Amino acid sequence: MDIIIVAAVAENGVIGRGNALPWRLKSDLTxxxxxxxxxxxxxxxxxxxxxxxxxxxxxxxxxxxxxxFSAPGIVTAxxxxxxxxxxxxxxxxxxxxxIIIAGGADIYAQALRCATRLVITEVHMPxxxxxxxxxxxxxxxxxxxxxxxxxxxxxxAKFAFVTYECAVNESAGRQSAA
Ligand SMILES: NC(=O)c1ccc[n+]([C@@H]2O[C@H](COP(=O)([O-])OP(=O)(O)OC[C@H]3O[C@@H](n4cnc5c(N)ncnc54)[C@H](OP(=O)(O)O)[C@@H]3O)[C@@H](O)[C@H]2O)c1
Numbered sequence: 001m002d003i004i005i006v007a008a009v010a011e012n013g014v015i016g017r018g019n020a021l022p023w024r025l026k027s028d029l030t031x032x033x034x035x036x037x038x039x040x041x042x043x044x045x046x047x048x049x050x051x052x053x054x055x056x057x058x059x060x061x062x063x064x065x066x067x068x069f070s071a072p073g074i075v076t077a078x079x080x081x082x083x084x085x086x087x088x089x090x091x092x093x094x095x096x097x098x099i100i101i102a103g104g105a106d107i108y109a110q111a112l113r114c115a116t117r118l119v120i121t122e123v124h125m126p127x128x129x130x131x132x133x134x135x136x137x138x139x140x141x142x143x144x145x146x147x148x149x150x151x152x153x154x155x156x157a158k159f160a161f162v163t164y165e166c167a168v169n170e171s172a173g174r175q176s177a178a
Contacts, residue, residue: 001088002098003114006035008121008159009133016104016131019050026154028121031161032102035119039096040087042080044107045069058100059090063107080110105131118164125157142167 008028009015016022037057045064054060054073061075061083070076075090077083087099101111112134118141120133141164148160 001091002116003084003101003111004035004098004117004119005101005108005111005115006032006119007103007108007133008032008123010123010125010127010129012126013132013135014127014129015108015133016050017127017129019046019131021050022127022129023123023125023156024154025121025123025156025159027149027152028123028155028159031121036100036102038094039098039100040090040094041100041102042077042083042087042107042111043102044104047102047104047107048074050104059087059094061086061090080107080114084114105133109134116166118162120162120164122160122162123157124159136164140166140168 007015008021008025010022014022036055040059040061041055042061042063045062045066048060048062059075060073061077063077063080063083065078067078075086077086084099091097091099101107101115118136143162144165145163146160149158151158
């Protein structure tokens, strides 16, 4: 089962500000929707609350240490491992071949050790913010595809869709490197 990290990352590594996205990039939201539709999507509690509702057409699995946390239309999980177990079952039932990890910073940092692919929107501008994507170790993650995009009418910047594949496995020390 593929475990795919999907993120949009500014030139300086920023992904968020004040628990919101720090840019307007309509094209990337459309890309995110098409990439994730029909698949289980794992989110941290803060990112879920910044979105404010379940993702339509996708089982929305929210990780929180607060056992009383719940909301209509989502599944909650007490750890990343529990969320992945839940997502695997959901993907099998749906016939989906992948689980999506959709952030935020805290969850990306933990999920790098088990992800099989990164699908990163590289936003071609620096941005001020308080949430960062972890550094991508190029010994572990090899770029396999890149598609440069022009800014559309509702996009603040040019960007590129970039795919990275994991070049090493767990036993080769990915966990410590991540
Ligand atoms: N640019 C992008 O692609 C993108 C994508 C997603 C999010 N973002 C941005 O990222 C920012 C949010 O990131 P964040 O790091 O602040 O928060 P986050 O990763 O969304 O959520 C963190 C929360 O997840 C729960 N959690 C984390 N690890 C856990 C674990 N091992 N076990 C159980 N629960 C765990 C905790 O919830 P509790 O406190 O409830 O225990 C923790 O407070 C926002 O600015 C958002 O807009 C950007």
